[in-house]
Amino acid sequence: MLKTIASRVAVIAAAVLFGAAAHATDVTGAGSSFVYPVLSKWSAAYNDKTGNRINYQSIGSGGGIAQIKAGTVDFGASDAPLSAEDLAKFGLGQFPVVVGGIVPVVNVEGVEPGQLKLDGAVLADIFLGKIAKWNDPAIAGLNPGLALPAKAITVVHRSDGSGTSYNFTNYLSKVSPQWKSKVGFGTSVAWPTGLGGKGNEGVSAYVGQIKNAIGYVEYAYALQNKMTYAQLRNAAGHYVEPNAKAFAAAAATADWAGARDFNLIMTDAPGADAWPITATTWAIMYKQPKNAERSKAAFGFFKWAFENGQQQAASLDYVALPQALVERIESYWKAEFKQ
Amino acid sequence: MHATTTLPRPRDNGADLRSARDARHDRLFRYALMGCALLVLAALLGAAASTAWGGRLAFETFGFKFLWSEAWDAVNGDFGALVPIYGTVVTALIAMLIAVPVSFGIALFLTEVAPNWMRTPIAAAVELLAGIPSIIFGMWGLFVFAPFLAEHVEPWVNDHLGTIPGVGVLFQGPPLGIGMLTAGIVLAIMVIPYISSVMREVFLTVPTRLKESAYALGSTTWEVVWDVVLPYTRSAVIGGIFLGLGRALGETMAVTFVLGNAHQLSASLLMPSNSIASVIANEFTEAYTDLHRSALIALGFLLFLVTFVVLALAKLMLVRLARREGA
Numbered sequence: 215m216l217k218t219i220a221s222r223v224a225v226i227a228a229a230v231l232f233g234a235a236a237h238a239t240d241v242t243g244a245g246s247s248f249v250y251p252v253l254s255k256w257s258a259a260y261n262d263k264t265g266n267r268i269n270y271q272s273i274g275s276g277g278g279i280a281q282i283k284a285g286t287v288d289f290g291a292s293d294a295p296l297s298a299e300d301l302a303k304f305g306l307g308q309f310p311v312v313v314g315g316i317v318p319v320v321n322v323e324g325v326e327p328g329q330l331k332l333d334g335a336v337l338a339d340i341f342l343g344k345i346a347k348w349n350d351p352a353i354a355g356l357n358p359g360l361a362l363p364a365k366a367i368t369v370v371h372r373s374d375g376s377g378t379s380y381n382f383t384n385y386l387s388k389v390s391p392q393w394k395s396k397v398g399f400g401t402s403v404a405w406p407t408g409l410g411g412k413g414n415e416g417v418s419a420y421v422g423q424i425k426n427a428i429g430y431v432e433y434a435y436a437l438q439n440k441m442t443y444a445q446l447r448n449a450a451g452h453y454v455e456p457n458a459k460a461f462a463a464a465a466a467t468a469d470w471a472g473a474r475d476f477n478l479i480m481t482d483a484p485g486a487d488a489w490p491i492t493a494t495t496w497a498i499m500y501k502q503p504k505n506a507e508r509s510k511a512a513f514g515f516f517k518w519a520f521e522n523g524q525q526q527a528a529s530l531d532y533v534a535l536p537q538a539l540v541e542r543i544e545s546y547w548k549a550e551f552k553q
Numbered sequence: 554m555h556a557t558t559t560l561p562r563p564r565d566n567g568a569d570l571r572s573a574r575d576a577r578h579d580r581l582f583r584y585a586l587m588g589c590a591l592l593v594l595a596a597l598l599g600a601a602a603s604t605a606w607g608g609r610l611a612f613e614t615f616g617f618k619f620l621w622s623e624a625w626d627a628v629n630g631d632f633g634a635l636v637p638i639y640g641t642v643v644t645a646l647i648a649m650l651i652a653v654p655v656s657f658g659i660a661l662f663l664t665e666v667a668p669n670w671m672r673t674p675i676a677a678a679v680e681l682l683a684g685i686p687s688i689i690f691g692m693w694g695l696f697v698f699a700p701f702l703a704e705h706v707e708p709w710v711n712d713h714l715g716t717i718p719g720v721g722v723l724f725q726g727p728p729l730g731i732g733m734l735t736a737g738i739v740l741a742i743m744v745i746p747y748i749s750s751v752m753r754e755v756f757l758t759v760p761t762r763l764k765e766s767a768y769a770l771g772s773t774t775w776e777v778v779w780d781v782v783l784p785y786t787r788s789a790v791i792g793g794i795f796l797g798l799g800r801a802l803g804e805t806m807a808v809t810f811v812l813g814n815a816h817q818l819s820a821s822l823l824m825p826s827n828s829i830a831s832v833i834a835n836e837f838t839e840a841y842t843d844l845h846r847s848a849l850i851a852l853g854f855l856l857f858l859v860t861f862v863v864l865a866l867a868k869l870m871l872v873r874l875a876r877r878e879g880a
Contacts, residue, residue, distance in 0.1 A: 505676065
């Protein structure tokens, strides 16, 4: 009895060990924390299916770029696209991985989720400190019928450098000339006013606790913490609610055809239903990889994720790339990368 | 030396060998001890030198302006350390103002006043407090303590302390619950176990003979503590306070959660600010440009300097105090 169990265990162990050793390839990646949840979910499913392991370290975009430039990982992931010069200099290529949304959240008494309407100019003026009270005519003008208190607005932003801030400030730069000239956009900027929370959880905690506060978080955080999000007016002039459909619309209508190496930030997308602060993360890889086998496995992983990963992405409140964009990426791979 | 003596007797020879061996062991032991001490020195100098080297780009670019510039703008590459230095020093100061008297009270209570059955459990609880990770203090500060301050304490502070002319400036501003005061109080709670455990240990070393004599002469507990216990243990108590101060200056996670992380210089203790350690922790992962990265490392070097200067000033003050007392 004992003997049979022992021999069975040995057989299973051998099968696991040798089976894995025979087929599995370990792919390593590093970078953005924005994609970490979805990448780890995808890689678990992909591992079950093929045995290939994707080992992703969420060390921040800056770290991811440094690691791929140093050639220590098979792919890097960054919330900001690399410039054409940088890509050419290091022989790198980049492509978007997944789409997510960033939403303004507020804590104003009597305002329910989705009730407050804002447009880009007003949002920028609030974050500039120019609009300091909730009953300011500029806000009231967009929200007829909504009772807004005569209370001072407390602005909450991210204290840590982040892709969320990068996309949010990029949007404000596109819709407000004053924001563009005074603050600009980046992973961390010189905020004219307000206080900084660490991470999405820090911002949502501050906004939740401080009355009359406004901040911005990733969509998933706003949903999970049942925060009061605002509607935004998009480039087409329509008010939209933040949801998967609106993020997908932004990804679909952004002008990818005109963007070399997918160097395009999706904020303020032109589509009629597009959510204006939609973001993506770029995977960055060598066009002539040092380790062709691992690079091939990485492409296999992304191809599988693009074609089969919608479900997992949706369960984490991300949006998978639209079909047309996936086709564009696959032809980019064929044209630019040695596979 | 012994080689010149003629025919050493066997007994002497044995003793001689032994003493030589002892001397060798002693020497080795001394080297080992010196190695341990030098290791600390080497680590300190190494860390200071490498942060100075890493921050050279920022120092070259901004010169001494880096020390007193308020700017911190990663987009336009303009950096200055004034706000983080100010926030670090002010929060550590608030922490020490609270922590030193409270720790003193805890240590005295445990050594002089408390009934025997209470001493061990409370001492154990204090030491357990020292083992709590700082992130827990940060979370507690953010989710429990800050809302409490915002609702119950800061409005009162605004109304009562904020109206005092002169000092009132320190206590004005919106009651957000997040800011330098909150960070200082959370820091105080974090350093109290360090200071009070050291104080308790050294208070226990005071010979009972001395204390009993003072009591026999009719001293009150306070007089015994102030005139016998404290003078006997002064340097060790100061060492404990410095340990706490060093920790308060360098604490990162707990401060980041409750300080508000805003690059603004404000007199009010209720307003958010920034500290050196939390700026580094916040921005290092996403610092793309060389100048930004270098400015952050330069901040790390400045933290060394700030700690050094604060400790030196404190020491100087205490030396003065001791001299006056002696005179």
